[in-house]
Amino acid sequence: MDPLLLGALVALSTIFVLFSGVSVAVGLLIVSAGFLMIFDGMRSLELMPEILFGKLDNFALLSIPMFIIMGSSIASTRAGADLYEALERWLTRVPGGLVISNLGACALFAAMSGSSPATCAAIGKMGIPEMRKRGYPDGVAAGSIAAGGTLGILIPPSVTMIVYGIATETSIGRLFLAGVIPGLLLVVLFMAWSLYSTWKSGDASLLTAGSYTWREKLEILPRVLPFLGIILGVLYAMYGGIATPSETAAVGALLCLIIAMVIYKLWAPSALWNVLRDSTKESVMILFIIAAAGVFSYMLSSLFITQAIAEWIGTLDVNRWVLMGTVNVFLLIAGFFLPPVAVILMAAPILLPIITTAGFDPIWFAVVLTINMEIGLISPPVGLNLYVINGIAPDISLKTILMGSLPFVACMVVAIVLLCLFPGLATWLPDAVMGPTF
Template identity: 60%
Template sequence: MDPLMIALIVAVFTLIVLFSGIPIAFGLSFVSIALLIVFEGFQMLDVFAETFYAGLNSFVLLSIPMFILMGMAVANSPAGKDLYTGLDRWLWRVPGGLVISNIGACSIFAALSGSSPATCAAIGTMGIPEMRKRGYSDQIATGTIAAGGTLGVLIPPSIVLIVYGMATGTSIGRLFLAGIVPGFMLASLFAVWALIHSYFIDKNAAKLLRNRKPPTLREKFEVLPRIFPFLAIIIGVLYVLYGGVATPSEASGVGAFLVFVMIAVVYKIYQPKKIWNIVKVSMKESVMIMFIIAASYLFAFTLSQLYVTQSLAQSMIELSSNKWMIFLMVNVFLLVAGFFLPPVAVIVMTSAILLPVITTLGFDPYWFAIVFTINMEIGLITPPVGLNLYIIKGITPDVSLSTILRGSFPFMMMMVLSIVILCIFPEIVTWLPDKLMGKPLGY
């Protein structure tokens, strides 16, 4: 059978299985086994266990549960509240300062936790009621946190970038470096929209700001000693990674240990029951991600075995002689995929197909990784999956999902703008990793 016809069958069958509600890892495994049996015969069952195990047989994968543990320890402490409070007190005079404070808190918390849902839940629980109380509209209050939470998949250490590195064989350290400047550029674009909204749209919030009692200098400084240790840990983890002092697995392990020490020292969280709850939640999320990675490895093997990956890559290249037209089609495909599937699933299912196309066209693979990730960020705040939308809905049950979506829309446009900026100035992504690690071989 023609490989492109097989690709169509694979796509339809996979979508039917995933839309049935079955967990992604089980769905990918079932699809892979069924396709191998149908097209290659029952003898392919002999390679199932070996291929599934090979998807997890990597020392680098140890960094995923360690970074998740690190993030969950922060998320289950008052660190998010302190970040938010500190930024709010320092930015209180700025128009839209409370919105910007929430965006800043999301950026820093994203770097601490590496998780978009954790960032949304931790900052949103405090930030949304406060913004609403001070006169900000429901749209801007909920949309800010929904969009700010997405920064967790871009600003390192990011679980999504680790999974991308594993799926594509690219350097995780270089991916982390590539994500720093675009991550904070995107946070700045969010802040720009907050200023525009406050100056030209939300006059009521500006009026309430003038009546607010200014925080004292003592109030501004009292929260800083509780924030700085966690920022120091993040800086230390990034330094040892980029300085070649430690591997991602070693850095994440030490980082997780130090975060546990800090929450015990700073917030007195050392009771065995609380520690076990953090470990339990981290273990559950880690197993889920690892299972998806193993299943995706089997899925990628199936696509390669049936010559689907190679045929699709060649067909996309032959479809248009203009590399930017192909790139546009890839972006549209990623956006649509992000509407229905979580970032990890999209990465493990599509990166093996898309990366050969991108590199053949002459695009930098690390630049594409960041563009890919921003597309996944948009998927986090768009229905029907839109994980962040539902987290915000859980925090504010009295606000309709359509209101949250309307509040998120301007931030989506900022994400699209950031992709355009990165296309015009790819050095925003490549400059820092090239400066610190040198240019990768072949580019």
């Protein structure tokens, strides 16, 4: 059978299996085993266990459970509420300070936890009721938190960036640095839209709030500065050549647990057990998907599907930006239905040779891909962050939350366009810190 036709058959079969309700990892294994058995013979199945476990034989993978423990220990405390309160007290006299506080808290908490749902839950529980109490539109209140939560997969340390780095054999340190400026760009765009939307509502009183004494501003800082110090320390150790990502993640996880125990009195064995249990579940899920995606990639390569697609793309006489636009549409659609980790592991090995052949930087592409995945987190039908916000504020309809998040989707599209026009937004910092690649 023609490899391109076979590739289309694999794509349709994968979509059908994943929509049947099985987990992503199991679905990928079912599709891989079925096509290998039919088109490559039963003997090819003997290699599946070796490939499955061999994909996990990577020291860099140790950073994933460590960063997840780091985020889980933060999410299990009042760190999110304290971070929100600290920013509110310091920014209260700034025009639009409350919405800026919420988005700033989302960005910082997302960087600490690396989890979009955890960010929405932690900041939303405090921020949404407060914004609604002061008269902010429900759409702005809910949409800003839903969008702010997506920053967790872009601002370092990011688990999805680690997964992309492993899947494409790209420097994880460079990927982390590449997400910094685009992440800050998104924060600025989100803040700009929120302020404009609030101003457009016609109530100028929403743009200012009360005041706090210097004592009230300073007394909250000891609760949040240690966590921020850990994030900065982890990044410094990584980029200063002191330790590898896996080593710094392990130290960061230990320090976050210690601070959670000392500052937030997380001494109860049941609370610590919940942190480790939830972290283990999430880590196993991600690692299982990584292993299954390795088998899936082997199947595509063994049946010459990957090579045929890359060769076919290379023969197309189309502008490379038309090609990139097509790739973005594909990523958007995939992100509507699948979690970011699954999309990255399934698509990156196929798309990487295509985008590099077209002359695009794989580091830059990682940022574009991640922003596409962020859009999927606040877009139906899956839109995980939308349902988290609806659970926090059930009296705000899902339609209102969705309509409130759509302008932030537009902000993300603007960010992708700016990255296309100015690729240095993603590549300048990695080159400046770690030196240019040749």
